[in-house]
Amino acid sequence: MNTSFKVLISVFCVTMLITSCSRKKDTFINRNFHALGTKYNILYNGNIALEKGRETVDNAATDNYWQLLPIERMQVSEDIFFPGQSKNQDFERAEEKAIKAVQKHGMNIKGKEYNPQIDEAYLLLGQARYFDQRFVPALEAFNYILYKYPASDKINTAKVWREKANIRLENNELAIKNLKRLLEQEELEDQDLADATSILAQAYINVKSKDSALTQLAIAADFTKKNKEKARFNYVIGQLYNEFGKKDSANLAFDNVIDMHRKIPRPYYINAHLAKSNNFDMENGNQIEFLEYLTDLEEDRENRPFLDKIYYRIAEFHRANKRDSMAIAYYNKSLRTNSGDKDLKSRDYATLGDMSFDNAEYKLAGAYYDSTMLNMKLNSKPYRVVKRKRENLEDVIYYEDIAQANDSILRLVNLSEVERLAYFTTYTEELKVLAEAEKEKAEAEARRKASGSGLKTSENTNNSKSSLGSKSVRATPGGAKTSQESDFYFYNPTTVAYGKSEFVKVWGDRELKDNWRLSDAKGKGSNSSQDIDVAANATDDERFDPEFYIAKIPSDQKVIDSLAKDRNYAYYQLGTIYKEKFKEYELAKVKLETLLQNNPEDRLILPSKYNLYKIYIELGLSSKASAMMDEIVNTYPDSRYAKILLNPKSEFALDENSPESLYKKIFKQFGDQQYAEVVTKAEQYITQFEGDPLVPKFEILKASANGRLNGFEAYKKGVNYIALTYPNSEEGKKAKEILKTVIPILAKKEFVSNDTGNRFNVLYSFTNEEKDQIEEFVKKLDNSVSKVSYFNLSTSVDFYDANTTFVVVHGLKSIQGAAGFAEILKENKDKIDRDFYSISSPNYEIVQRHKNLNEYLESQ
Incomplete structure (x- = not known):
């Protein structure tokens, strides 16, 4: 009897267990069996994996306190992952658990879900995808909850997370609209209210409505139960108030962070102190107390990881009080902490560069600006600003190096044995x-x-251990020992x-x-x-x-003269750069006066004296200015400088004989295709105005005209000469770029197949003896071309070489069409009967560039 009863009980339990596993029957036992299994097994483990992953994301994120912090601490990666791939194994595990909960314990019977835990499974699924930075799939999961489970107790949480995903997808206006409706229609609990208002604040920040963001952040900071969030929200509030210029309100927000002290991560606490210190009133505040406050921050052992920023703040304080030596010392201390904060390093180097620049230490400033750019984002706006500063110093550094090096050698040359x-x-x-x-x-x-x-x-021997002999044990970064x-x-x-x-x-x-x-x-x-x-x-x-x-000291007089010549030219360039670009008149004065004492070339003497005259005027040295003016007028009475000094109101600097006016004239001649005349005059003016800043412009014009006259090789030679002779002028830099990028393209002289072209030309060649016929020919040609409406034709007169000019018809569609069009012109009313060549536009460019028309004709 007892045995039979036990068997019946066993069969009944097994039957109940099997029937309770069914997901297709809506019974009390089924619902609770699957709900309990979902909540306390699958979702429990899934939420543990989610929190572990969130902690990993939080630790991996790096906050840039120099900029407005994002409301949510999560660093979005730009790495691309294929569908199904995950950035984090914990989030992948959380997602797997959520999917398992739906697949194994979902009770979707006739379109209705009877397991009350499935909505939380979809919420876990969306959150795992969100933190894994797969925002579109996350949005789908949150939308599914809103669509399938409108009565869920997690509906408001799902709405907030949906808008977080929308904001990550840059749908800020939609998120603002939905969150405002949620806050108006629902009575949210404390943490849900904090989440909704904080993410609404982020949306407002993204659309540049920062005043609206302040209101929402204040609510979020009051209602959040998480100390980290409270500290972050208050810090962002302080940053926003600083942007609005309300320093008192900002300090109150930073004080709220500071008051939390050991309840929050140390970075929030220290950066709140530093942000508050930036608002100190240097004019009316107690500077002694403020310096003690900064010193206390510096000497606190707990603040050692943040000494880089503390040193920087102390340096800024000393600089504001014009204690430059103390400031420089602390900027360097900040750099010596080997901080990983590139933004801070760039600020340290940039400030040191600016201070060196202000002290006219341009070479040192250039070195600091180089280091600044190494710690900045390439091609960002701040990077470009520093790059421009550095480029402005290029010439100074270059010529200072030459002057110093050659001066040193020449001093040795002048010493006795x-x-x-x-x-x-x-x-x-x-x-x-x-x-x-x-x-x-x-x-x-x-x-x-x-x-x-x-x-x-010895120790190893005494301890009966294997001897290491002459080997030592080195600790590896991971802590292991390697022999x-x-x-x-x-x-x-x-x-x-x-x-x-x-x-x-x-x-x-x-x-x-x-x-x-x-x-x-x-x-x-x-x-x-x-x-x-x-x-x-x-x-x-x-x-x-x-x-x-x-034995290394040069003794050849040619070498010594060359060194002196280069040194003198460097001094002249430094004098004009300091005067014109940096307005450093004392430095310019020293350079030019030293130049005149060094027996310079004649071409440098007069412009140096004129520049010195201008410098003396700026420095208020009227007696020296008068003496220099008399010397220029008496010694060089026919010079342009003398005319300017004698009659400054007539603006001789811009008269018809000034370099500027002459350059404009020959530039116009270049446009008129008078290339031979341009080359001749450019050579004359280059010699006449040697040392003038406009000389490189004459050189580049000469090179271009030579290229039009004699072809590619002449142009290449001219550009190469400019790059070598004027390496630090704008023209020299452009020449280097042309040699690097343009010349290899222009060097190609192989003709292309006519089958690949889509624009063709007809060429009519005229020799120099026939030049007087060109004007009449062009009139007749234009008249004939104007009657052709089915092509967009045009004509031009193009220089080819010193003996040949082309009259060209442009805009034909094939090589046969070009030849046929020329044949038709022979029969029309104007009777344009002249030998012609048909050629594609790409081949015409090659012919003009390399002057190889005969090669083209032979290839056809």
């Missing part, structure tokens, strides 16, 4: 001292390593430092790039003729021998 020996003896003695110090340091390091290795060997040879070069910081020092001695400061050994691989502003280290190929004995260096 005894003075040279004394100078280089002192120099080599200093080298020996440095070498000895390096050697002692290396030996001490070697002894230390050997001692440590021996100790380890390596103790004398391996890159594991010894002393030998590495020594190697770096030797590299700089031999090769100089080289940029990391391909072919770095080549002389043209040097950094900007270097003077390649002087950059080669004389000790590059020297032995140790030669390096410490004064006679080795003395």
